[in-house]
Amino acid sequence: MYIADVSTEKRLYCGHTGTYYRWERAGRRIYDNNLFSNTTSEVLTLSNVDRNDNGIYRCEYYHNGWQPADFYLVVKDTRLPMIYLPSNQYVAVVGAVVRLKCTFGQTIPKTTAAWWTKFNNGLYMNLSGSDDQKYLGSFQSIQLNLFSVTERDSGEYRCNGQTKNGQNFLATQLMIGNKPQPPATGKPIINVMVGMEVTLSCIPQFAKTNLTSLWWGKKWYDDFPSINYKNKNKYSGGNLSTPNLTIKQVHSSDAADYRCNVANIFGTSYVESKVVIGRAPSVRVYKRVHNPVIGDPVTLDCVFTYADKFCWKRVKNGQEEPVDTARTSGESTQSLTIQSVEQQDDGEYRCYGSNDISTANSAITVLSGHPPVVNxxxxCYVLRVGDNVTINVIVKHAPMESTINWRQEGNIIYNNTRQAVGELRNPFLTIRNVELKDAGNYTLFVKNKYGNNSGFTVLKVIYIPLVTTTTTKVEVNKGVDTVLFCSHDSNPTPTHVYWTKNGVNISAHETTKYNGSTIESPSLVIYDTGTSDSGTYVCSVSNKLGFGYSKPLQLVIRDTLSSERKEYSYKTPLIITLSVIVIILFFVGLMVCYKRRQRNISHYENPDVKQGDVHRYSTARNVDEYDLPNQTDDNNTVGTTGSLDDRNEHNETRSFMVPEFLKLLNEKDKYTRQVQLEFKNLSESVNPCHSGSEYHNETTSLMKHNNPASNTTYQNTTLTIKEVCTFIL
Structure with a gap:
């Protein structure tokens, strides 16, 4: 504040260094005239000061833009009221409360009135409520309160006083406005490597009131002290002319929060940025070539580290171009998905990941195609034993790198003396001299890089019946009933069973002498045998392919012994024999119990039985296990035939001698009470060659006809008899 007496000369000094200067009074530009001189220099001269020269003077100097400096000039006149103001300028933000106060000094004559006026539209208007105050003592004061100020309240306010000699006033300037809006920043978090240079952006926003200053601070605990601008080797910029701050040769200690501050006469605003010491991004691709099926979606994955921005490009004719966003998703992520692959989507795709430090990229190739087609x-193929067959196949979409293999019931077929497998371009399967074991399901598997497929067919082998008997000679006593055992295996279904004696057909259905000789019960029952029944018997079975015959079976009839010979023959030897048998059976029983304790389930395995070898059987590992005749060449299966329905009866646990067991095999009712067939790990598949299903595992094939139910047939079925430890007596 400057003080000058009336009718004197007064000089006002700007006090700032600048290239250019200009002066204003009450918001109006001052030019050289009879009252003012040196209006474009650092010092303004007032000639012959008058009391009307009271007020605010502004010096504007040019230094990186025009900068203001305000001064207040007080002109003293002892004849008029002496007025004092605490400040020649008040600054407040919109909505604040402003209190303007002035004090009157002691004068002669005394001040008798005081009031406030505001300069508005070129006129000074009295403010209501301030002109009726009277002051009788010295140094009295008045205060003007303005509530919730707005920008319209800005302007020059005068505190007026009056003595009997006249009036005097002192003016102050009130400026109402807003503090600047917070500046913007390009990025709130910036990654940078040690040793690099980083620039923190600060973008001041538009403001009605000019900014007076801009500076940067670095966080230290809870405060943001100003950075050391004098360190030119570390910092540059960060001021009104260059708001962005550049940090050179970044050190780990530079990792911190930074604040860009902007200020005007009404206040300060700021924006914060964070510097993080980071690393350059890297990328890994786990699958560089994708082979999707046309029409399916495919997702391309790039795994980035230290990257925060991602994009995908497609390469066409050596040039990068944006991916088709109408058919893809994830273009700005690490994974790009093509929704429905078409041939036109084949080619190279590039993924990019970046951060503030650098950018990493990698390439992925898409090659679409079709899975193989197998026809x-x-x-179905129906063959006779001994036939040759070639299964022809058409395979599509199987390039050279594709693989094929033929399988029968899950087992891979390799080239051998009877079977030949074609190559990929012609993947036929030829079977020469077809055998019974060749029957079953055949599948061709083809696999390429787009998927796999398979074709399925059934090979059915038909043959004349295989007929077997249990022995080649039977001796029985005269007058007893005799059973001549016969079993058969046939595909197709057998039509008739015949027995001949000495080459002559037996009419088993036309006399009460015989029973059996049917498809269901092929064994021949002879009642009340006599000497005339002796002879050579043959069992024959027919189907639509022809007849099958058993080996001849000789029946010998013995006369019964007299009672005296019986008594003589059996009395003494019988006692000795029974004693020996009891002792032997005791030790045998102990051995059998021990072995059966180790194994709860015994399996019956077959020897190799050929067509016509009807009398052959052999003893297996102990007295309770027997090899049964089989009608196939597969050593791992036992052939049984006939209706084996209604298997829900309780298993009896006992042992069987050979003749008794073989007899049970051809007597269904007893068989079902004594023996249980078990089928383990079976899976079902529909056989198109007939109405029915096939159940199979690695060693078992179970064929079931749905119509008629009475002809249900189980083929090549592993036979298991559950037993407990028993003695044979």
Whole structure:
């Protein structure tokens, strides 16, 4: 504040260094005239000061833009009221409360009135409520209160006083406005490597009131002290002319929060940025070539580290171009998905990941195609034993790198003396000299890089019946009933069973002498045998392919012994024999119990039985296990035939001698009470060659006809008899 007496000369000094200067009074530009001189220099001269020269003077100097400096000039006149103001300028933000106060000094004559006026539209208007105050003592004061000020309240306010000699006033300037809006920043978090240079952006926003200053601070505990601008080797910029701050040669200690502050006469605003010491991004691709099926979606994955921005490009004709966003998703992520692959989508795709430090990228190739198509020429092949067959196949979409293999019931078929497998371009399967074991399901598996597929067909082998008997000679006593055992295996279904004696057909159904000789019960029952029944018997079975015959079976009839010979023959030897048998059976029983304790389930395995070898059987590992005749060449299966329905009866646990067991095999009712067939790990598949299903595992094939139910047939079935430890007496 400057003080000058009336009718004197007064000089006002700007006090700031600048290239250019200009002066204002009450918001109006001052030019050289009879009252003012040196209006474009650092010092303004007032000639012959008058009391009307009271007020605010502004010096504007140019230094990186025009900068203001305000001064207040007080002109003293002892004849008029002496007025004092605490400040020649008040600054407040919109909505604040402003209190303007002035004090009157002691004068002669005394001040008798005081009031406030505001300069508005070129006129000074009295403010209501301030002109009726009277002051009788010295140094009295008045105060003007303004509530919830707005920008319209800005302007020059005068505190007026009056003595009997006249009036005097002192003016102050009130400026109402807003503090600047917070500046913007390009990025709130910036990653940088040690040793690099980083620039923190600060973008001041538009403000009605000019900014007076801009500076940067670095966080230290809870405060943001100003950075050391004098360190030119570390910092540059960060001021009104260059708001962005550049940090050179970044050190780990530079990792911190930074604040860009902007200020005007009404206040300060700021924006914060964070510097993080980071690393350059890297990328890994786990699958560089994708082979999707046309029409399916495919997702391309790039795994980035230290990257925060991602994008995908496609390469066409050596040039990068944006991916088709209408058919893809994830273009700005680490994974790009093509929704429905088409041939036109094949090619190279590039993923990019970046941060503030650098950018990493990698390439992925898409090659689409089709899975293989397999068409076998026929769904079913029906063959006779000894025939040759070739299964022809058409395979599509199987390039050279594709693989094929033929399988029968899950087992891979390799080239051998009877079977030949074609190559990929012609993947046929030829079977020469077809055998019974060749019957079953055949599948061709084809696999390429787009998927796999298979074709399925059934090979059915038909043959004349295989007929077997249990022995080649039977001796029985005269007058007893005799059973000549016969069993058969046939595909197709057998039509008739015949027995001949000495080459002559037996009419088993036309006399009460015989029973059996049917498909269901092929064994021949002879009642009340006599000497005339002796002879050579043959069992024959027919189907639509022809007849099958058993080996001849000789029946010998013995006369019964007289009672005296019986008594003589059996009395003494019988006692000795029974004693020996009891002792032997005791030790045998102990051995059997021990072995059966180790194994709860015994399996019956077959020897190799050929057509016509009807009398052959052999003893297995102990007295309770027997090899049963089989009608196939597969050493791992036992052939049984006939209706084996209604298997829900309780298992009896006992042992069997050979003749008794073989007899049970051909007597269904007793068989079902004594023996249980078990089928382990079976899976079902529909056989198109007939109405029915096939159940199979690695060693078992179970064929079931749905119509008629009475002809249900189980083929090549592993036979298991559950036993407990028993003695044979």
């Amino acid at each position: 076998i020429s026929k769904d």
